[in-house]
Amino acid sequence: MEHRSKETLNALVFFALLLLFVFQFALGPDRERLAAALPGLLWLGFVLAGLLGLGRTFVLERENDCWDALLLAPGDKSAIYVGKLAVNVLLMLVVEVLLLVLFTFFFNVDLVGPLPALALVMALGTLGLAAVGTLFAAMTAQVRARELLFPVLLLPVQVPVLLATVKATEAVLLGEPLSAVAHWLKLLAAADVVYVAAGVLTFDFLLES
């Protein structure tokens, strides 16, 4: 478990760095365009990293033929979901913070001022991403074309989270108070509740033998 996490983390860190290059090349040297697109770019980076990292949630079990061990594990399988979810949230937060730091250095944007508010948005958004991502990772682990199916399934479901986080981040970076985007935060919170509850309640069904 630890080994997989470290492996995934290393690869994601490298991926985050590469993303920076891609954004720079795709958007060109226009500083203003970059600054305007910043909230979107940030969350694009988070989501892309999430797609890669979350998709690997059950890779160990799959590769080492431990899947059956999971199925036969006694007790409440939802605990497995919560455990995996916690690890995923942590993993993603680490990568996101790193991306934040990289953005600050390479694109010369000030992300320190709005940091507390930004942290809240990131926490809410990441939980939403990871909650569905962990569930869908289990769903696609033993399915054909899982590398294709996982993002195809995850992205449409994540639209509310993506919209809410980008809008909220936009406001926060402009220096607006959190109260201005209270409706977005409430939506994120509601989404998180729905997704985590759905995950906890339905995970068992995915792991039946």
Next chain:
Amino acid sequence: MTRALGWLAVVGLVAGLVMGFAVAPREVTQGNVQRIMYVHVPSVWVAYVAFAVVFVASIVYLARRAEGADHVAHASAELGVLFTGLTIATGSIWGKPTWGAWWTWDARLTSVAVLFVMYLGYLLLRGMIDEPERAARYAAVLGVVAALNIPLVHFSVYWWRTLHQPPSLMKPGGSSMPRVIVWALLVNFAAFALVYLYFLARRVRLLRLEAEAAA
């Protein structure tokens, strides 16, 4: 029984066409191109009904493991995608002469597009799992999650477009529509609903046959 349903659907469609072309008047602002609404709006309403059925059938399957519920969920998802696709296509055809564009990212269009992609993914998932029991189970979980997501998509997309944005130019139906138009919409909705039910019955029957053949 299904045969009667089929004929009823045909009657409904004819009635719908009559309402849409003979009874409903030429719309004041848009002209006759507005008549596309009598296909476009009932389509999306039926799509929502179809996805609601997927939601209920998925829950029933997870609770009872009744193969029938699985077939209903599968068939209804297929029909939902069909009608959603039709909604988008007819909406696009209506939008070109009215708005001047085949597509815009306004709230309604975006929501429906997300809906389309979500349930297309549902069908894709089913296609990728060979074992019928696992496919049924996994699809049921996805069916539940997708349905729960629909209100979240609606709110997020609506706020995304309308806050700090000028209101969209034209809505397919204003807040005070002439009664005739409302009636035309309702008749066409009933017709499409009958088509949906008839197709659902036949598709479920076909699924049962396919399951038997594979056994």
Next chain:
Amino acid sequence: MPDNWGFVLAAYGLAALVLFAYWRRLIRREKELSASMPGHPMSAPASRTSLE
């Protein structure tokens, strides 16, 4: 405002086409399957296609 009957025709035509094509596929598949299954009431070669 011009009437754009072409667009109206396109929309209704598309809807009719899609619904008809789907219906045809359902009918065909069901006929194929029932014919290929032995002992099924519909597999008799002289069975008519009813609009059932």
